Amino acid sequence: MQIIHDFKIPVKKYSELGQNNNFPHPEECPHCHDKLHKHGFYHRYVITIDGKCFWILIRRYKCQHCGKTVSILPAFLFPKFQRSLNYIICCMKEYLLQKKLILYKQAVYFYLHRFT
Ligand SMILES: [Zn+2]
Incomplete structure:
Protein backbone atom coordinates (compact mmCIF):
# COMPACT_ATOMS: atom_id res chain seq x y z
CA MET A 1 0.00 0.00 0.00
CA GLN A 2 1.16 3.51 -0.70
CA ILE A 3 0.44 6.60 1.35
CA ILE A 4 0.83 9.83 -0.56
CA HIS A 5 2.53 12.55 1.44
CA ASP A 6 3.25 16.15 0.49
CA PHE A 7 6.82 16.89 1.56
CA LYS A 8 6.33 20.50 0.39
CA ILE A 9 9.71 20.53 -1.37
CA PRO A 10 10.63 20.26 -5.05
CA VAL A 11 11.71 16.97 -6.62
CA LYS A 12 15.37 18.09 -6.80
CA LYS A 13 15.48 18.89 -3.07
CA TYR A 14 13.75 15.60 -2.18
CA SER A 15 16.30 13.74 -4.29
CA GLU A 16 19.24 15.55 -2.66
CA LEU A 17 17.99 14.92 0.88
CA GLY A 18 17.68 11.17 0.26
CA GLN A 19 17.31 9.34 3.57
CA ASN A 20 17.32 12.67 5.41
CA ASN A 21 13.91 13.71 4.15
CA ASN A 22 11.32 14.34 6.83
CA PHE A 23 9.44 11.06 6.38
CA PRO A 24 6.19 10.74 8.31
CA HIS A 25 5.74 7.61 10.39
CA PRO A 26 2.18 6.30 10.00
CA GLU A 27 0.58 5.72 13.37
CA GLU A 28 -0.75 2.30 12.56
CA CYS A 29 -0.96 -0.38 9.90
CA PRO A 30 -3.83 0.48 7.53
CA HIS A 31 -4.67 -3.23 7.29
CA CYS A 32 -4.70 -4.50 10.89
CA HIS A 33 -4.04 -1.31 12.93
CA ASP A 34 -0.93 -2.72 14.62
CA LYS A 35 2.34 -0.78 14.86
CA LEU A 36 4.46 -0.17 11.76
CA HIS A 37 8.25 -0.48 11.84
CA LYS A 38 10.80 1.09 9.52
CA HIS A 39 11.61 -1.29 6.71
CA GLY A 40 14.29 0.47 4.69
CA PHE A 41 13.93 2.21 1.36
CA TYR A 42 13.53 1.40 -2.26
CA HIS A 43 14.59 3.65 -5.07
CA ARG A 44 12.90 4.78 -8.21
CA TYR A 45 13.28 7.39 -10.86
CA VAL A 46 11.13 10.40 -11.55
CA ILE A 47 11.14 12.51 -14.71
CA THR A 48 10.16 16.14 -14.23
CA ILE A 49 8.46 18.41 -16.73
CA ASP A 50 11.79 19.95 -17.75
CA GLY A 51 12.98 16.48 -18.81
CA LYS A 52 15.34 15.93 -15.89
CA CYS A 53 15.56 12.50 -14.32
CA PHE A 54 16.05 12.14 -10.58
CA TRP A 55 16.91 9.10 -8.50
CA ILE A 56 14.84 9.16 -5.32
CA LEU A 57 14.33 7.04 -2.23
CA ILE A 58 10.95 5.88 -1.00
CA ARG A 59 10.59 5.13 2.73
CA ARG A 60 8.98 1.82 3.52
CA TYR A 61 7.37 0.49 6.70
CA LYS A 62 6.35 -3.03 7.58
CA CYS A 63 3.76 -4.39 9.93
CA GLN A 64 5.17 -7.23 12.00
CA HIS A 65 1.70 -8.50 12.74
CA CYS A 66 0.26 -8.94 9.23
CA GLY A 67 3.53 -8.64 7.29
CA LYS A 68 2.26 -6.04 4.83
CA THR A 69 4.36 -3.08 3.78
CA VAL A 70 3.45 0.58 3.46
CA SER A 71 5.40 3.09 1.38
CA ILE A 72 5.42 6.85 1.69
CA LEU A 73 5.08 8.21 -1.82
CA PRO A 74 5.90 11.90 -2.37
CA ALA A 75 2.91 13.85 -3.67
CA PHE A 76 4.80 14.90 -6.80
CA LEU A 77 4.56 11.29 -7.98
CA PHE A 78 1.68 9.31 -9.31
CA PRO A 79 1.76 5.64 -8.25
CA LYS A 80 3.42 3.42 -10.87
CA PHE A 81 4.32 6.32 -13.17
CA GLN A 82 7.84 7.53 -13.80
ZN1 LIG B 1 -0.75 -4.97 9.78
Whole structure:
Protein backbone atom coordinates (compact mmCIF):
# COMPACT_ATOMS: atom_id res chain seq x y z
CA MET A 1 0.00 0.00 0.00
CA GLN A 2 1.16 3.51 -0.70
CA ILE A 3 0.44 6.60 1.35
CA ILE A 4 0.83 9.83 -0.56
CA HIS A 5 2.53 12.55 1.44
CA ASP A 6 3.25 16.15 0.49
CA PHE A 7 6.82 16.89 1.56
CA LYS A 8 6.33 20.50 0.39
CA ILE A 9 9.71 20.53 -1.37
CA PRO A 10 10.63 20.26 -5.05
CA VAL A 11 11.71 16.97 -6.62
CA LYS A 12 15.37 18.09 -6.80
CA LYS A 13 15.48 18.89 -3.07
CA TYR A 14 13.75 15.60 -2.18
CA SER A 15 16.30 13.74 -4.29
CA GLU A 16 19.24 15.55 -2.66
CA LEU A 17 17.99 14.92 0.88
CA GLY A 18 17.68 11.17 0.26
CA GLN A 19 17.31 9.34 3.57
CA ASN A 20 17.32 12.67 5.41
CA ASN A 21 13.91 13.71 4.15
CA ASN A 22 11.32 14.34 6.83
CA PHE A 23 9.44 11.06 6.38
CA PRO A 24 6.19 10.74 8.31
CA HIS A 25 5.74 7.61 10.39
CA PRO A 26 2.18 6.30 10.00
CA GLU A 27 0.58 5.72 13.37
CA GLU A 28 -0.75 2.30 12.56
CA CYS A 29 -0.96 -0.38 9.90
CA PRO A 30 -3.83 0.48 7.53
CA HIS A 31 -4.67 -3.23 7.29
CA CYS A 32 -4.70 -4.50 10.89
CA HIS A 33 -4.04 -1.31 12.93
CA ASP A 34 -0.93 -2.72 14.62
CA LYS A 35 2.34 -0.78 14.86
CA LEU A 36 4.46 -0.17 11.76
CA HIS A 37 8.25 -0.48 11.84
CA LYS A 38 10.80 1.09 9.52
CA HIS A 39 11.61 -1.29 6.71
CA GLY A 40 14.29 0.47 4.69
CA PHE A 41 13.93 2.21 1.36
CA TYR A 42 13.53 1.40 -2.26
CA HIS A 43 14.59 3.65 -5.07
CA ARG A 44 12.90 4.78 -8.21
CA TYR A 45 13.28 7.39 -10.86
CA VAL A 46 11.13 10.40 -11.55
CA ILE A 47 11.14 12.51 -14.71
CA THR A 48 10.16 16.14 -14.23
CA ILE A 49 8.46 18.41 -16.73
CA ASP A 50 11.79 19.95 -17.75
CA GLY A 51 12.98 16.48 -18.81
CA LYS A 52 15.34 15.93 -15.89
CA CYS A 53 15.56 12.50 -14.32
CA PHE A 54 16.05 12.14 -10.58
CA TRP A 55 16.91 9.10 -8.50
CA ILE A 56 14.84 9.16 -5.32
CA LEU A 57 14.33 7.04 -2.23
CA ILE A 58 10.95 5.88 -1.00
CA ARG A 59 10.59 5.13 2.73
CA ARG A 60 8.98 1.82 3.52
CA TYR A 61 7.37 0.49 6.70
CA LYS A 62 6.35 -3.03 7.58
CA CYS A 63 3.76 -4.39 9.93
CA GLN A 64 5.17 -7.23 12.00
CA HIS A 65 1.70 -8.50 12.74
CA CYS A 66 0.26 -8.94 9.23
CA GLY A 67 3.53 -8.64 7.29
CA LYS A 68 2.26 -6.04 4.83
CA THR A 69 4.36 -3.08 3.78
CA VAL A 70 3.45 0.58 3.46
CA SER A 71 5.40 3.09 1.38
CA ILE A 72 5.42 6.85 1.69
CA LEU A 73 5.08 8.21 -1.82
CA PRO A 74 5.90 11.90 -2.37
CA ALA A 75 2.91 13.85 -3.67
CA PHE A 76 4.80 14.90 -6.80
CA LEU A 77 4.56 11.29 -7.98
CA PHE A 78 1.68 9.31 -9.31
CA PRO A 79 1.76 5.64 -8.25
CA LYS A 80 3.42 3.42 -10.87
CA PHE A 81 4.32 6.32 -13.17
CA GLN A 82 7.84 7.53 -13.80
CA ARG A 83 6.90 11.02 -14.94
CA SER A 84 6.00 13.49 -12.21
CA LEU A 85 2.36 14.29 -11.55
CA ASN A 86 2.85 17.85 -12.87
CA TYR A 87 4.32 16.48 -16.06
CA ILE A 88 1.41 14.09 -16.62
CA ILE A 89 -1.22 16.76 -15.88
CA CYS A 90 0.52 19.22 -18.19
CA CYS A 91 0.58 16.65 -21.02
CA MET A 92 -3.14 15.97 -20.66
CA LYS A 93 -4.03 19.66 -20.31
CA GLU A 94 -2.08 20.68 -23.42
CA TYR A 95 -3.69 17.94 -25.44
CA LEU A 96 -7.26 18.49 -24.20
CA LEU A 97 -7.24 22.28 -24.41
CA GLN A 98 -5.01 22.90 -27.43
CA LYS A 99 -4.60 19.51 -29.14
CA LYS A 100 -0.88 19.99 -28.57
CA LEU A 101 1.34 16.99 -27.92
CA ILE A 102 4.30 17.56 -25.63
CA LEU A 103 4.89 13.83 -25.40
CA TYR A 104 4.31 11.10 -27.94
CA LYS A 105 0.64 10.47 -28.69
CA GLN A 106 0.54 6.94 -27.27
CA ALA A 107 1.71 8.15 -23.85
CA VAL A 108 -0.81 11.00 -23.72
CA TYR A 109 -3.66 8.66 -24.70
CA PHE A 110 -2.49 6.21 -22.04
CA TYR A 111 -2.59 8.93 -19.36
CA LEU A 112 -6.03 10.10 -20.50
CA HIS A 113 -7.32 6.55 -20.41
CA ARG A 114 -5.91 5.97 -16.92
CA PHE A 115 -7.44 9.17 -15.57
CA THR A 116 -10.89 8.51 -17.02
ZN1 LIG B 1 -0.75 -4.97 9.78
